[in-house]
Amino acid sequence: MSDEFLKKAVPLITVLALITLAFFIIKPILMAIILGILLAFIFSPVYGFVNKILRRKNLSAFLICILLIILIIVPVWYLAPIIINQAVKFYLSVQQMDFVTPLTNFFPNFFNSDTFSNEVADAIRTFITNTTNSLFDSLSNILVNIPNIILEMVVVFFTFFFVLRDGDKLVLYIKSLIPFSKDVEDKLVKSTKEITLSILYGQVIVGIIQGLVASIGFFIFKAPNAVLLMLFSAIAGIIPIFGNVIVWIPVSIYFLLAGNTLAALGVAAFGLISILIETLIKPVFISKFAKVNTSVILIGIIGGMMVFGLFGIILGPLILSYLVIILEVYRDKKTPEVFIQKPE
Numbered sequence: 001m002s003d004e005f006l007k008k009a010v011p012l013i014t015v016l017a018l019i020t021l022a023f024f025i026i027k028p029i030l031m032a033i034i035l036g037i038l039l040a041f042i043f044s045p046v047y048g049f050v051n052k053i054l055r056r057k058n059l060s061a062f063l064i065c066i067l068l069i070i071l072i073i074v075p076v077w078y079l080a081p082i083i084i085n086q087a088v089k090f091y092l093s094v095q096q097m098d099f100v101t102p103l104t105n106f107f108p109n110f111f112n113s114d115t116f117s118n119e120v121a122d123a124i125r126t127f128i129t130n131t132t133n134s135l136f137d138s139l140s141n142i143l144v145n146i147p148n149i150i151l152e153m154v155v156v157f158f159t160f161f162f163v164l165r166d167g168d169k170l171v172l173y174i175k176s177l178i179p180f181s182k183d184v185e186d187k188l189v190k191s192t193k194e195i196t197l198s199i200l201y202g203q204v205i206v207g208i209i210q211g212l213v214a215s216i217g218f219f220i221f222k223a224p225n226a227v228l229l230m231l232f233s234a235i236a237g238i239i240p241i242f243g244n245v246i247v248w249i250p251v252s253i254y255f256l257l258a259g260n261t262l263a264a265l266g267v268a269a270f271g272l273i274s275i276l277i278e279t280l281i282k283p284v285f286i287s288k289f290a291k292v293n294t295s296v297i298l299i300g301i302i303g304g305m306m307v308f309g310l311f312g313i314i315l316g317p318l319i320l321s322y323l324v325i326i327l328e329v330y331r332d333k334k335t336p337e338v339f340i341q342k343p344e
Contacts, residue, residue: 032152036159086225211237217270221263
């Protein structure tokens with residue numbers, strides 16, 4: 001073995017070994033780091049505004065951290081006990097709910113067999129029960145892992161602070177590591193930033209706003225377990241194609257079956273308003289940033305949830321979008337983009 005080979009191999013092996021060890025060290029808190037980075041992306045405009053006034057990066061980043069802590073702790077402190085209580089009530093009510101009669105009334109020809117109707121009703125009840133059990137399991141894991149969650153939140157806030165404060169330096173550092181030409185490097189960084197902002201603002205933030213607007217109807221017309229429905233509606237609003245209609249339409253049907261036509265129409269009205277908000281607000285973000293094909297986002301959300309859990313709703317579409325970005329940069333053709341459209 002020549003000395004020249006050793007001089008090249010030893011540093012490479014050392015770097016690979018250190019990267020491997022670093023990965024195992026970071027792995028338990030990797031999601032916390034990613035969450036901190038994504039939150040920094042979301043709050044970067046607020047940080048920029050505050051920093052223009054104060055002209056002190058540390059103080060500006062610290063104040064935004066305090067704002068984020070308030071936005072997280074206050075709702076969790078207030079809503080967590082209510083959600084747990086309503087989840088228990090929902091679970092118990094599902095066990096006693098009659099699914100056969102509504103199915104028979106709405107689809108008399110399809111559900112004319114009592115045996116078939118009972119089997120479908122049992123399947124619906126089992127699905128809802130399993131979903132509720134998953135929610136309870138998640139809540140139990142949170143309670144059991146509170147010390148770990150506190151440590152992860154510390155990592156989130158430290159990452160959030162430093163990415164806010166040193167975001168420009170971080171981008172330059174990442175660009176220096178990219179083994180591509182300067183032109184490809186600039187395209188990758190620009191496209192990645194646009195896609196990240198497009199998904200975070202255009203899909204996630206707008207989706208949550210939609211869910212909250214639709215939830216106003218739940219509270220005004222006193223839907224049962226309104227806070228739990230609001231949580232489901234906000235999460236469902238992020239999912240493209242389906243959106244929060246999978247929450248407010250069943251609630252509207254529930255009121256209709258209960259004979260409360262006014263409440264059914266009211267909930268439906270707020271649901272339609274939430275769709276109108278998407279029509280008005282989302283194009284504003286899409287026109288400023290690159291647009292990701294809806295199929296990429298939907299597949300990313302479904303696959304992301306299977307791999308990463310609830311956090312996969314955000315992480316899945318981002319990972320697929322970053323892959324598409326690299327393919328688009330290397331494709332570098334004049335033909336129309338299939339998966340990503342450039343901003344107007």
